[in-house]
Amino acid sequence: MTLQQILFLIFSAITLIAALMVVTRRNLCHAALFMVLSFFGVAGLYVLLEAPFLAGVQVFIYVGGISTLIIFAIVLTRDVVDPTLPPHNRQWIAGALVMALLCSVLIWTVLGYQWTTTTPGQVPADSIARLGTILVDPEGFLLPFEVTSVLLFAVLIGAITIARER
Amino acid sequence: MFGEPTLTIGETLGLLAPELLLLITALSILGVEAFLPHDEERRWIPRATLTGLALALIATMALWNNTAPVLAVLSCDPFALTIKAIMLIAAGLVVLTADVYIRNHTQRQGEFYALLLLAILTICLLSGTTDLVMLFVTFEFLNILSYILTGYLWEDKRSTEAAIKYFLYGTVLSAVMLYGMSWFYGLTGATDLHGIARALTGQESALRPVVLPALILTVAGLAFKIGGVPFHQWAPDTYEGAPTPVAAFLSVGPQIGGFAIILRVLLTVLPFGTSTTELAIDWATLLITISVLTMTLGNLVALWQENIKRLLAYSSIAQAGYVLVGVVATSPLGVAAVLFYLIAYALANLGIFAAIIAFSNQTGSDQIEDYAGLHRRAPGLAMIMIICLLSLTGLPPTGGFFAKLWLFSAAYDAGLLWLAVLGVVNSVISLSCYWKIIHAMYLLPAETEERLSTSPMLAVALGVTVVGVLVVGIFSGPLLSLLQTAAPTFFGG
Numbered sequence: 001m002t003l004q005q006i007l008f009l010i011f012s013a014i015t016l017i018a019a020l021m022v023v024t025r026r027n028l029c030h031a032a033l034f035m036v037l038s039f040f041g042v043a044g045l046y047v048l049l050e051a052p053f054l055a056g057v058q059v060f061i062y063v064g065g066i067s068t069l070i071i072f073a074i075v076l077t078r079d080v081v082d083p084t085l086p087p088h089n090r091q092w093i094a095g096a097l098v099m100a101l102l103c104s105v106l107i108w109t110v111l112g113y114q115w116t117t118t119t120p121g122q123v124p125a126d127s128i129a130r131l132g133t134i135l136v137d138p139e140g141f142l143l144p145f146e147v148t149s150v151l152l153f154a155v156l157i158g159a160i161t162i163a164r165e166r
Numbered sequence: 167m168f169g170e171p172t173l174t175i176g177e178t179l180g181l182l183a184p185e186l187l188l189l190i191t192a193l194s195i196l197g198v199e200a201f202l203p204h205d206e207e208r209r210w211i212p213r214a215t216l217t218g219l220a221l222a223l224i225a226t227m228a229l230w231n232n233t234a235p236v237l238a239v240l241s242c243d244p245f246a247l248t249i250k251a252i253m254l255i256a257a258g259l260v261v262l263t264a265d266v267y268i269r270n271h272t273q274r275q276g277e278f279y280a281l282l283l284l285a286i287l288t289i290c291l292l293s294g295t296t297d298l299v300m301l302f303v304t305f306e307f308l309n310i311l312s313y314i315l316t317g318y319l320w321e322d323k324r325s326t327e328a329a330i331k332y333f334l335y336g337t338v339l340s341a342v343m344l345y346g347m348s349w350f351y352g353l354t355g356a357t358d359l360h361g362i363a364r365a366l367t368g369q370e371s372a373l374r375p376v377v378l379p380a381l382i383l384t385v386a387g388l389a390f391k392i393g394g395v396p397f398h399q400w401a402p403d404t405y406e407g408a409p410t411p412v413a414a415f416l417s418v419g420p421q422i423g424g425f426a427i428i429l430r431v432l433l434t435v436l437p438f439g440t441s442t443t444e445l446a447i448d449w450a451t452l453l454i455t456i457s458v459l460t461m462t463l464g465n466l467v468a469l470w471q472e473n474i475k476r477l478l479a480y481s482s483i484a485q486a487g488y489v490l491v492g493v494v495a496t497s498p499l500g501v502a503a504v505l506f507y508l509i510a511y512a513l514a515n516l517g518i519f520a521a522i523i524a525f526s527n528q529t530g531s532d533q534i535e536d537y538a539g540l541h542r543r544a545p546g547l548a549m550i551m552i553i554c555l556l557s558l559t560g561l562p563p564t565g566g567f568f569a570k571l572w573l574f575s576a577a578y579d580a581g582l583l584w585l586a587v588l589g590v591v592n593s594v595i596s597l598s599c600y601w602k603i604i605h606a607m608y609l610l611p612a613e614t615e616e617r618l619s620t621s622p623m624l625a626v627a628l629g630v631t632v633v634g635v636l637v638v639g640i641f642s643g644p645l646l647s648l649l650q651t652a653a654p655t656f657f658g659g
Contacts, residue, residue, distance in 0.1 A: 106379060139238045144239060144299050147291065147300070150284070151303070157280065161281075162314060162320050
């Protein structure tokens with residue numbers, strides 16, 4: 001087993017176990033902290049895939065931004081959450097069954113298919129510059145990029161309209 | 167994909183004119199409204215919205231003969247333009263019905279119309295999307311705006327509840343869809359639909375075990391948008407709790423946008439009208455299953471509904487099932503029939519919603535039992551409702567009859583006679599759902615004799631829809647040949 005494979009297993013284990021803890025913890029704050037750990041695991045996977053920029057973005061936005069936002073939301077809505085309530089309802093068996101089915105189909109697919117294994121291509125040194133160019137290239141992803149900015153604007157307006165005090 | 171730009175900036179902006187006009191209108195409304203503190207001065211907002219929609223419609227018409235793709239991710243072909251035109255007209259009707267309701271229920275009118283315009287903008291973008299990245303961004307944009315609009319009346323607990331249910335459902339299924347798309351990218355190395363199609367050509371049987379799960383995951387997200395079974399559970403609660411004009415929008419907008427991408431993805435990635443590979447058969451089986459479940463379950467559950475908005479939610483689920491029949495036909499006639507059906511459905515459904523809003527503006531009720539004796543209190547309203555309900559059922563001489571006729575004959579041509587028969591059986595069941603409303607309006611005694619009046623804008627909406635339903639029925643032949651000009655987008659020639 002190469003070092004890369006061992007690291008892959010470690011990062012995947014961190015991601016999955018933390019994700020499992022997120023949905024099983026009763027305390028929302030603990031769940032949020034486990035989610036941070038899970039995000040870190042994903043960032044590690046990006047590093048393994050030689051995508052340092054994505055790993056950085058993952059840490060900045062998910063670990064830094066989104067997690068903080070979620071913890072703020074938990075703190076601000078403290079009275080809403082009743083820690084004595086069970087974290088799942090009566091439909092969890094049905095949900096688990098559907099997930100088990102989906103999971104087994106996906107595993108069966110991944111194992112059953114003859115994947116073409118090629119040596120991974122070299123990641124170009126200027127990959128970040130290329131990413132930036134593609135995002136603003138009219139023949140690339142300029143339009144989705146612009147639409148996203150309109151989306152953020154609309155979400156801002158929507159959030160203010162729904163949440164502002166009267 | 168990253169070649170030299172073939173269009174100048176001016177030409178590109180020209181091709182995006184309908185979308186840009188909608189965006190400019192939305193921004194202007196937000197900007198100007200801030201300086202108008204008095205209610206009286208806000209009456210122009212719906213009119214400004216209508217003006218923006220009309221300008222966008224004119225821009226769409228002006229582009230009619232264009233075939234050049236706008237950018238790598240967006241196509242401006244006859245199919246996309248047809249979808250845009252249908253959506254803009256339907257949106258105009260939604261705005262007409264929203265006027266009084268929104269003024270009565272909230273102070274924040276400018277934001278409502280601006281967000282509605284942006285939602286319409288996303289559907290216009292969806293109609294021409296040829297790239298999975300663009301598809302996901304616009305799809306999610308539409309979802310988020312739908313959640314906000316559903317929860318717009320936050321003082322009303324039902325509105326918030328509806329928004330949260332819709333949000334939870336939508337987010338999970340968007341994630342599932344994105345996961346499916348990532349499989350397609352991993353398999354083919356392309357995000358644009360033509361690139362995926364090229365990579366799949368000739369590899370279909372080899373890639374089948376992987377493409378099939380990816381396909382199911384992707385279709386789950388798309389089926390959510392059109393309310394296909396088993397991803398329909400959000401619809402009744404969302405329709406019931408959402409502000410009624412938003413429910414009206416949700417019943418047509420996402421359907422039109424959803425079917426536009428379903429058709430485009432289906433016919434671009436796997437043009438299986440021309441091939442009979444195993445993969446194509448899988449596609450068809452998957453969609454036929456959803457179609458059968460959707461129309462049958464929608465109609466059967468609708469039989470038990472007491473709230474008219476819930477009934478319409480199940481009815482629109484069932485209608486989505488019929489439209490899928492045309493999608494599986496995968497023929498030029500099938501595409502034209504789907505477009506025809508969307509027009510007839512949008513007109514009839516918005517007509518009913520306009521009547522519901524006119525009724526609830528004065529009585530505050532959405533229960534079917536309260537419609538008792540409506541024909542004495544508002545004969546015109548009751549008559550318009552009957553015509554629209556007949557169109558939804560598919561009885562002549564309304565547009566709905568011809569819409570179903572073309573759909574089922576497209577299915578028959580594709581060798582799916584049993585599916586067409588099932589569609590007809592379902593139409594008969596649907597009549598008994600709608601009969602409940604007709605029975606209350608005409609056969610039950612009225613509790614009061616108080617007359618109901620209708621605001622001018624609602625009257626215009628009611629008039630346009632009922633005339634539209636009849637005109638679509640009378641001129642069904644010419645309209646179908648017009649719509650058939652949109653079909654070659656996918657079938658060459």
